[in-house]
Amino acid sequence: MTTFSLCMIVKDEEEVLSRCLNSLCDIMDEIIIVDTGSTDRTKEIAKKYTDKVFDYKWCNDFADARNFAASKAVGDYIYTADADEYLDNENKEKLRQLKKIMLPEIEIVQMIYHTPAELSTVYNFEEEYRPKLYKRLRAFTWIDQIHETLRIDPVVYDSDIIVEHRPLTNHATRDFKAFERIAADGKRFSKKLHHMYAMELFRSGEDKDFLKAERLFKRTLEEDGRSIDEVKEAFCVLARCYRLKGDAVAFMECALKDAATTLCAEICCELGVYYESIGNVSEAVMWYQNGLTETESILDIRSSGEIPKLALRRLGMDV
Structure with missing residues (x-):
């Protein structure tokens, strides 16, 4: 046998x-x-x-x-x-x-x-x-x-x-430390690992995890041979980083560059959060609606479902 x-x-x-x-x-x-x-x-x-x-x-x-x-x-x-x-x-x-x-x-x-x-x-x-x-x-x-x-x-x-x-504890903290060590060593992330890092950031990352990842995903945009998928993942992560840092110009540059291909739901939600934060509710509603009905997610499926739905309800819209 x-x-x-x-x-x-x-x-x-x-x-x-x-x-x-x-x-x-x-x-x-x-x-x-x-x-x-x-x-x-x-x-x-x-x-x-x-x-x-x-x-x-x-x-x-x-x-x-x-x-x-x-x-x-x-x-x-x-x-x-x-x-x-x-x-x-x-x-x-x-x-x-x-x-x-x-x-x-x-x-x-x-x-x-x-x-x-x-x-x-x-x-x-x-x-x-x-x-x-x-x-x-x-x-x-x-x-x-x-x-x-x-x-x-x-x-x-x-x-x-x-x-x-059935994990008893959340492994995200352990994973982010491992990602950060690889990035600090200057090693090039494989396409799979690049996607996994970006996906885990959007699924489980806190603000500090995004900010620690900024350097690695900026490097993606400078490296030769990166696919359009990896570039779009980098735009998503960097848009979140720049929004958190209050750098509106860099934030909008990432959003516009992503839109130059096929706009993804993650960027729509980031735009919704940005406009909501500056009090422009009508613009925020438009972008949340785009995330919900007009675009697809590439990292976190919740960005084309649960996240914009909750935001629209919070802003008094029927969904």
Whole structure:
């Protein structure tokens, strides 16, 4: 039968680790837990489930820690879990059955990651597919009868297994510190990380988080090779920064540059807040209405729904 290795990186997870491991331990053939510096009972709890508990000197790199954990595995497939997630009984049984019938050509299994909206610091949706199980060793094969080439696209199976994600605390503060460290090092953000940072700012950021991000997103506008999506994300973040700082000229420059492409709902809401703050209610209403009915959000879906609706009601408009 196919073998599964559970690989986890943890730190100070004593409140949730047992919940996670109890839902997975009898399906996994080995459990590998890499501790990145816990000061609570995390390691003590982990050792109740496995003798493969390793210390890892944290270097501000989650990917490196994941790779370290994976390097200790010997199973056919690696199952990656965070301590604040778990499988309920129904989905645990689905994973057990999948293990019995796993086809060897499958290289990645995606599962439905479910985070209730009130617990999400980043995403605009409660469910998304995520790669949770992947083949530890991948074989490369030649394809095509002529002009043959190596198959580089993995064989992915989208399962109906639902992983419940239930964090006990908001991770936004931790995330923003990590983003800020990367920016301070002068490293270029990948397109994905750029989007994640901007999205998390709008979903969970406080004013101080936006102001700390200003330098990084100004750099986006100076770097070569940035996509229009990244540029628009930068305009959204910078517009908020300039509005907070009271720099109306720079604020309007960002708004106008965004409008030169396709105006987004985030900028409409920023304009609404700006005009409301200077007492121009009719102009504020117009921009909130545009956010609600004429534009789409690119970072926070609430900017084309909940946010302008509440603002319009506050200003005495029927919505």
